Amino acid sequence: MSSQPGFPAFAIARLPRIEFGAGALRKLPTIAAQYGKRLLIITGASSFTASEAGKTLFNALQAAGFTWEIRRVTHEPSPHWVDETVAGLQGDSFDAVIGIGGGSPLDAAKAVAGLLKPGNSVMDHLEGVGSELPYQGSSTPFIAVPTTAGTGSEATKNAVLSVSGEHGFKKSFRDDKLVAEYAIIDPDLLATCPPAQIAANGMDAFTQLMEAYVSTRSNPLTDALALAGMEAVRDSLLAFYRDPADSVARGKMAYASLLSGICLAQTGLGSVHGVVAPLGAFHPIGHGVGCGMLVTEATRLNIDLLEARDADSPALAKYTAIGKLFRGRSHVDPVGARVFVIHTLETWAKHLHLPRLSDFGVTEADIPKLVVNSRGSSMKTNPVELTDSDIANLIRACL
Numbered sequence: 001m002s003s004q005p006g007f008p009a010f011a012i013a014r015l016p017r018i019e020f021g022a023g024a025l026r027k028l029p030t031i032a033a034q035y036g037k038r039l040l041i042i043t044g045a046s047s048f049t050a051s052e053a054g055k056t057l058f059n060a061l062q063a064a065g066f067t068w069e070i071r072r073v074t075h076e077p078s079p080h081w082v083d084e085t086v087a088g089l090q091g092d093s094f095d096a097v098i099g100i101g102g103g104s105p106l107d108a109a110k111a112v113a114g115l116l117k118p119g120n121s122v123m124d125h126l127e128g129v130g131s132e133l134p135y136q137g138s139s140t141p142f143i144a145v146p147t148t149a150g151t152g153s154e155a156t157k158n159a160v161l162s163v164s165g166e167h168g169f170k171k172s173f174r175d176d177k178l179v180a181e182y183a184i185i186d187p188d189l190l191a192t193c194p195p196a197q198i199a200a201n202g203m204d205a206f207t208q209l210m211e212a213y214v215s216t217r218s219n220p221l222t223d224a225l226a227l228a229g230m231e232a233v234r235d236s237l238l239a240f241y242r243d244p245a246d247s248v249a250r251g252k253m254a255y256a257s258l259l260s261g262i263c264l265a266q267t268g269l270g271s272v273h274g275v276v277a278p279l280g281a282f283h284p285i286g287h288g289v290g291c292g293m294l295v296t297e298a299t300r301l302n303i304d305l306l307e308a309r310d311a312d313s314p315a316l317a318k319y320t321a322i323g324k325l326f327r328g329r330s331h332v333d334p335v336g337a338r339v340f341v342i343h344t345l346e347t348w349a350k351h352l353h354l355p356r357l358s359d360f361g362v363t364e365a366d367i368p369k370l371v372v373n374s375r376g377s378s379m380k381t382n383p384v385e386l387t388d389s390d391i392a393n394l395i396r397a398c399l
């Protein structure tokens with residue numbers, strides 16, 4: 001007797017406790033107080049600390065009797081920055097680490113929170129680089145407060161660290177123990193985002209949702225969340241880009257970004273994130289804008305290859321479902337629905353004024369090195385296996 005396939009088994013790894021909503025930042029002092037009164041705050045260049053929201057927060061922390069150190073990260077954090085910061089703080093004892101900002105400050109804070117107590121170099125643990133020793137902990141409680149809607153770092157267990165230039169890399173320090181204790185998502189903090197950042201972060205969030213949805217490790221729970229996230233992006237990305245004061249649109253994008261982080265931490269990603277890592281390491285290309293430049297052609301390639309090789313693939317049916325979601329109706333033929341996915345991504349790229357790889361000086365001559373370095377963990381969960389020449393064609397189409 002053949003066994004019937006039942007409902008798929010799945011596992012969901014650790015998530016932060018989540019406080020979501022306009023004004024949620026006001027809860028930070030109460031949440032932090034359960035760990036103690038000595039804080040390490042890691043933030044970006046200066047925009048948050050100089051903002052009204054920043055001043056209000058620091059006044060509230062002072063009134064509640066907290067003391068703190070602030071460290072700023074002005075670009076994507078490097079292993080050297082993490083090690084120097086941890087070394088400079090030995091001898092002090094922190095009850096919690098607060099990361100406030102975009103993906104870079106959150107990843108920086110996540111890595112520092114992991115290493116403050118053990119005190120060793122982050123290079124000991126970085127994936128694909130060095131000795132890759134297992135991380136034993138213990139970590140300092142970490143609270144993530146995103147001020148952009150993009151990376152989903154507030155919900156993930158990895159910190160991406162970068163070394164740029166000729167011998168550059170972007171690799172993750174990854175462990176369940178690094179997941180934030182709390183993610184505080186206050187969409188009001190997004191009101192001051194410049195449009196180019198909204199575009200880049202929004203395309204990152206969308207790419208993460210779509211790649212999680214079609215990932216070879218997707219499951220019914222992440223599928224439901226990814227679809228809800230993509231629907232929120234459909235309804236709000238362009239509106240938020242045109243008007244950051246649109247509180248409904250920015251709430252939906254903050255929600256989509258959170259869902260993207262929850263999903264990717266469970267499912268892994270795909271070819272866009274595979275290629276964007278070396279792209280950002282060797283060229284001055286930010287993560288989000290890199291995703292935005294690659295996602296249309298990467299999706300076209302995945303769909304073309306699946307149609308040619310594996311017409312019964314569940315991932316192909318999922319691309320059809322995304323097309324129906326974008327269309328807002330279910331009576332669309334499958335091929336037409338998938339064409340509509342590409343059409344929508346092209347429309348977004350145009351309206352968001354996304355650049356092309358050649359605008360950053362990437363040329364045909366750079367392609368072989370990008371291909372060789374694109375096979376990190378993300379590429380392994382792409383729904384269709386890509387050859388080196390497939391990846392080269394994908395990059396070439398984005399020049």
Ligand SMILES: [Zn+2]
Binds near residue numbers: 151204205208287291
């Ligand atoms: Zn991403």
